[in-house]
Amino acid sequence: MGNGMNKVLSGLYVGNYRDSKDPVQLDRHRITHILSIHDAARRLHSDKHYLCIMASDSPEQNLTQYFSLCNDFIHAARLRDGHVLIHCLAGMSRSVTVAVAYIMSVTPLTWREALKVVRAGRAVANPNLGFQRQLQDFETYKLVEERRRIKERYPSLALSDRDLAECRVMLASYQTMLNQKTICEGKCAMGRQCPTGVCRTGSKRQPRTRRPSTAASSLESSPVGMRRSPSTLSTTSTASGYRPRSSPAGLYSYTGATSRPTRSASGMSMTRMTDPIGGGTAMAVGGTEYSRRRAASAPATPALSPATSPPGSPHRNTTHRKGGCA
Missing domain, CATH: 3.90.190.10 (Protein tyrosine phosphatase superfamily)
Structure with a gap:
């Protein structure tokens, strides 16, 4: 040109x-x-x-x-x-x-x-x-x-x-x-240098390569406090039937507890809580120092007990005598 x-x-x-x-x-x-x-x-x-x-x-x-x-x-x-x-x-x-x-x-x-x-x-x-x-x-x-x-x-x-x-x-x-390949018909392939410069060549930006999943490697090589992949906690969550949910606050996995822990700020620590009554445990990955101490000091979730029947009406006599009414 x-x-x-x-x-x-x-x-x-x-x-x-x-x-x-x-x-x-x-x-x-x-x-x-x-x-x-x-x-x-x-x-x-x-x-x-x-x-x-x-x-x-x-x-x-x-x-x-x-x-x-x-x-x-x-x-x-x-x-x-x-x-x-x-x-x-x-x-x-x-x-x-x-x-x-x-x-x-x-x-x-x-x-x-x-x-x-x-x-x-x-x-x-x-x-x-x-x-x-x-x-x-x-x-x-x-x-x-x-x-x-x-x-x-x-x-x-x-x-x-x-x-x-x-x-x-x-x-x-x-x-x-x-x-002699000193001219082309406008059909040069992507990435090939066009002899006349009229064809579209490959972009300077290289295509981004997909990285293999690091879930398994992080489970083996990362410290306990650094495991952040959802797949590292999937085995326990599958057993309870609840899929872990990821959020900016952290990743959670539940093994028996019926209520979710409170969402905490993002961090790199892991806190484990055990319910002495129900026997369930909960792990929270992520949270600040304050949230970890609060989680450790918080009382465990009480186990659910069967609901008792309400007391009978005071105007009704629930005691029956043999042979008929009084």
Whole structure:
């Protein structure tokens, strides 16, 4: 993109915005007409003929509507021995799409062959997928009519034979570069270095590798006070039928106690409580020094005893005598 404008046919060049501002390049290639197509297209040189088209580099942007206008501007200039520069911002997508549409319209080439011609002259040419679909639709539905229109409006055949001969040379050059792997068709695999820089390469960020589970290793190698994985307490919790719940306050496992311990602040200690009546134990992983002392000094959860029946009504005599009522 920074090597200057590139010639794709006699009198036809494709470049970027910087090239369009460079008077040295414009004079060297004898540019007389500039077709500027980007978001802020405007006239920069008073001594050049301009066609400015406001268009974004978006797949939803409709460029087909401008093809006939651009073809007239380019073809009329070339028939008068003018030299045309087509440029956008990067010289990769919008300007290339216009150049491909023009080559299709003045030669028998398909859109894929016309794109190869442009790529042979400008290796970074790579229209976005939306523009490629528009070129394909243009070839399918409108190209025949556009070729007929150009022949009726510009009956001169001064460029026909020369353009076709140059296109054949460019196609052969493209195939040679493709065999030598100095150019690509935009299909380089991820992580592979694209020879022309138009393909998407692997990201600099390396994919994050999944670490194997450390539950078993932490159970064997970590101290008792450092075991924080839920799997280290799963055997006891499974026996009681209650799954441990993890939270910012810590991890809990219950083995018989019917009530959960109070959630404590996060920490790295383990407190074990034993119920002398019910026989259950509770372990709390995590907690501050205050919470540990409080847990140790708190009375154990009392065992649940069967509920007793309420006393009978004072107005009812619950004592029965043998033989009947009193």
